[in-house]
Amino acid sequence: MEGYEGRTDFSFLPEGVIANILSLTTPLDACRSSAVSRAFHAAAQSDIVWDRFLPNDLDDFICRSKPGGLNFDPITCSKKEIFFSLCNSPLLIDDAKKSLSLDKQSGKKCIMLGARDLSIVWDDTSVYWTWESHPESRFGEVVVIVRGCWLEIRRKISSGMLSPTTTYATYIVFKMRERKYFGFHIDFVDAMVGIVGSEHSVKTVCLDSYMDDVIMFQHVSRAGSNHLPTNNMSRLEGPRGRHDGWFEIVLGEFDNKGGDDEVEIILKKVRCTFSKNSFVFQGIEIRPKINPE
Template identity: 25%
Template sequence: MEVQCHPHRYRSILRGSDSPAIHGDIPLEKLYDQLCAGVFLNNRTEKYSVDKESQKNCFMMYARGFTIACSDKRSCWKWVTEEDESSNGVLVEMAELLKKRRLDALGKFEVSNLSRDTTYKVVFVIKLTQSGYGWEDPVNFGVTFPDGTKEERKVNLKEKPKGEWIEIKAGEVSTSECKEGQMEVFMFERGGHWKSGLVFKGVLIRPDN
């Protein structure tokens, strides 16, 4: 296979790979198909892949790598292990909200791992169960950039379909303007209603094609 260019910082990113077999100095030509399929990082809390068409870096941040308020309380959250269809059925952990008034989830990502001169979409991947309730108030989804500025939007989950994975755009990041530092992605709702039935898979960071 002819590889037109080297994916941005791929060797540095692969140092966090869960597979010892690709930690070494392996030629890119031998790694490329695996990079396109996706490589799990940091105990399956992230997945790194390369878009075959654009050869841009893509990432999935799984729920287990987020700070989720009260996720250690069994009365509030349940950690479920399910097959990730985008990863050939590999098992990953997802967080299911059982009962809680306040929803708070925060994740951090190093912007320098994104490909240069590219606009990325930041997208939450969630599912609402059929028995879910309490979503009368809109949920805030957003991104805080390394310079402290924010992009944020409110989404009414009551209008979303139940029982299937849906994508909620939190914002966009342009690596022409934002080249390094940590950005934060967040989801919260702090109203007074008891809430249940949201399954949080993670956040996709992918080129806006």
């Protein structure tokens, strides 16, 4: 079955065979193949294809979701509909303290840990932190710094919750109360991410949502303060806006090989120059690192 220029014409194959071939690719490739021919378009809608892209443990995640929390019917919806529902509408699990979603390009699992699912020093002390509902958060509550110098957030999760043989990046997801905040443009935060028992990636991040303010503050204050960092601000990574209106910054990366490993995430600043406030913390997201094409 040779076509022009010596290329194989797969359109003559039975639809089931084409579907099996597409199931060995990626969700992005399957969507692109729909434009090749009618045969490919039909095969690309097949449950054979999209069932392969869904997590093997999806039923377990569904059991961990709250009653009535599904945005799809597992029985009547097609596998493709379920896949894109999980891409576009994260599934809340474990008493709505975590969420599961899928990466559209790869189909890999993305896990977000809500603030209530994390260990946050002094989060039960209203002088320093307050718990609030937020209309733009996927979780029931966010936590807000009222006044505090000490920032320490920790969590360990099983690598089995994630997709194996995948490089993951970990992000903190947050907001500031507009520009009515203080402290984060002066004190930077240390982040550590890695598999327990192995070497962790370590980096320093700036949680100021408005990096122009950080650069300006350093420029006008360098001569009069010995508390400001000496590193080049142009090399310090700052937050970037998300499509959902929040900010995020990558804390670190790790290779998930699967098995019984635990992933440890630490965000810490215990020696601070100034008190901080108005930091609205939604959670920490762990999602696959996608290389640009």
